[in-house]
Amino acid sequence: xxxxxxxxxxxxxxxxxxxxxxxxxxxxxxxxxxxxxxxxxxxxxxxxxxxxxxxxxxxxxxxxxxxxxxxxxxxxxxxxxxxxxxxxxxxxxxxxxxxxxxxxxxxxxxxxxxxxxxxxxxxxxxxxxxxxxxxxxxxxxxxxxxxxxxxxxxxxxxxxxxxxxxxxxxxxxxxxxxxxxxxxxxxxxxxxxxxxxxxxxxxxxxxxxxxxxxxxxxxxxxxxxxxxxxxxxxxxxxxxxxxxxxxxxxxxxxxxxxxxxxxxxxxxxxxxxxxxxxxxxxxxxxxxxxxxxxxxxxxxxxxxxxxxxxxxxxxxx
Numbered sequence: 153x154x155x156x157x158x159x160x161x162x163x164x165x166x167x168x169x170x171x172x173x174x175x176x177x178x179x180x181x182x183x184x185x186x187x188x189x190x191x192x193x194x195x196x197x198x199x200x201x202x203x204x205x206x207x208x209x210x211x212x213x214x215x216x217x218x219x220x221x222x223x224x225x226x227x228x229x230x231x232x233x234x235x236x237x238x239x240x241x242x243x244x245x246x247x248x249x250x251x252x253x254x255x256x257x258x259x260x261x262x263x264x265x266x267x268x269x270x271x272x273x274x275x276x277x278x279x280x281x282x283x284x285x286x287x288x289x290x291x292x293x294x295x296x297x298x299x300x301x302x303x304x305x306x307x308x309x310x311x312x313x314x315x316x317x318x319x320x321x322x323x324x325x326x327x328x329x330x331x332x333x334x335x336x337x338x339x340x341x342x343x344x345x346x347x348x349x350x351x352x353x354x355x356x357x358x359x360x361x362x363x364x365x366x367x368x369x370x371x372x373x374x375x376x377x378x379x380x381x382x383x384x385x386x387x388x389x390x391x392x393x394x395x396x397x398x399x400x401x402x403x404x405x406x407x408x409x410x411x412x413x414x415x416x417x418x419x420x421x422x423x424x425x426x427x428x429x430x431x432x433x434x435x436x437x438x439x440x441x442x443x444x445x446x447x448x449x450x451x452x453x454x455x456x457x458x459x460x461x462x463x464x465x466x467x468x469x
Contacts, residue, residue: 155310156180156218158233160208161417162283163249164224165193165200169287170313172206179208180215200287216240220247220310222277223261226417227252227332230261234268241269245307247296248276251331252419253426260328262297273303276324277311278331279382280390282397289315295383296320297327319382326378329369334388335399335420336427337361339444341392342403347454349407357440358392364438368427371434406447407454421448439464 157168160181168179179187187193191202202208209215221241225233227250234241246269248261257264265274279294286292296311296318298304308320321327337358344353362385369379378384391397395404399420405412412418428445431438439461446452452460 154218155220155222156215157222157224157249158212158215159222159224159249160184160187160193160196161224162193162196163281163286164222165197166283166285166287167222167224167249167277167316168206169200169203170289170316171311172203173289173313176205176207178215178218179206180212181208181210184208184210197283197287200284212237213240216244218244220245220307222247222249222311223265224249226250227261227419228255228422230254231256231264231268234265238269241272243271244269244273245303246272246274247307247311248274249278250419251278251335252423253328253332253430255422255426258426258430260325260332262299262324262328273298273300273307274324275304275307276327276331277318278327278387280386282390282394284396286316291315291317293317293319293382293386295327295330295378295381297324297378297383298322299324321375321378321381323375323378325372326369326374326376327383329365329372329374330379330381330384331387332419332423333361333365333368333427333441334384334391335418336424336441336444337365337388338391338397338399339403339406339418339420339424339447340440342397342400342405343407343444343447343454343457344403346404346407347458349454349458353458354392358388361392361440362388364440367436367438368431371436420444424448 156178158180171177188208275298341354424444443457
């Protein structure tokens with residue numbers, strides 16, 4: 153196995169730690185600081201020491217020598233990273249480890265890889281997981297989606313670790329959508345709890361948010377069963393119920409009317425805007441997504457958003 157992780161945020165670091173338990177792994181960081189000396193990422197993932205077989209580099213050519221490259225960069229920066237370093241990435245197994253929909257194009261990470269590096273074996277690793285759990289060797293299950301079935305089997309074998317169990321699918325669109333859309337619902341759920349609207353309101357938002365996820369997935373020809381798995385229902389459950397989720401915490405801040413750290417990457421914010429634009433263009437009914445986009449753009453406050461949802465015409469479930 154030859155694996156590198158490109159991107160030393162919390163999730164990329166956690167994956168590198170887990171994978172280094174079964175073989176050498178290189179973690180590429182644009183600004184590694186003292187990670188190599190301290191043997192931990194104290195800024196993004198403190199108290200999670202690096203295994204001996206994990207090496208850190210700021211040399212992208214060195215990081216790209218591996219056959220399998222895990223792309224742990226923010227969704228909205230993925231295309232620029234791929235375009236800038238295309239010559240290093242040709243013919244590789246490229247596994248996106250980000251969740252979201254690109255604002256400029258309305259597509260997910262696998263599509264971005266396919267458009268920018270056509271000869272790569274594109275895949276996505278997604279599902280219910282927190283970086284700290286993976287790094288601390290707590291049991292975690294994820295979805296590995298790759299349209300090429302044989303490449304998917306290879307990646308599943310190589311990337312499964314003692315604590316990280318991967319389930320395989322060829323439905324990349326469904327896996328992309330599950331990982332992206334649950335972040336939008338998490339923002340809504342956090343806003344409900346932050347505003348003191350109660351657990352029943354959160355349960356309603358999760359359930360009707362899941363219906364919106366299915367609606368868009370069906371429109372884009374994804375397999376509905378994919379959304380019922382780890383990358384959809386599983387990730388939705390985790391992200392909407394835990395303060396470890398940055399999307400949920402952003403929602404709480406919106407609900408409480410308190411500031412949120414602008415330096416924190418929250419993929420669901422851009423995704424809400426991108427999906428709202430997609431839904432309007434396709435005439436799809438996605439009211440929760442529309443409400444979240446309105447909250448983020450200061451076009452709605454939480455009471456106004458809840459009123460817009462509660463006063464919709466009555467209908468069958």
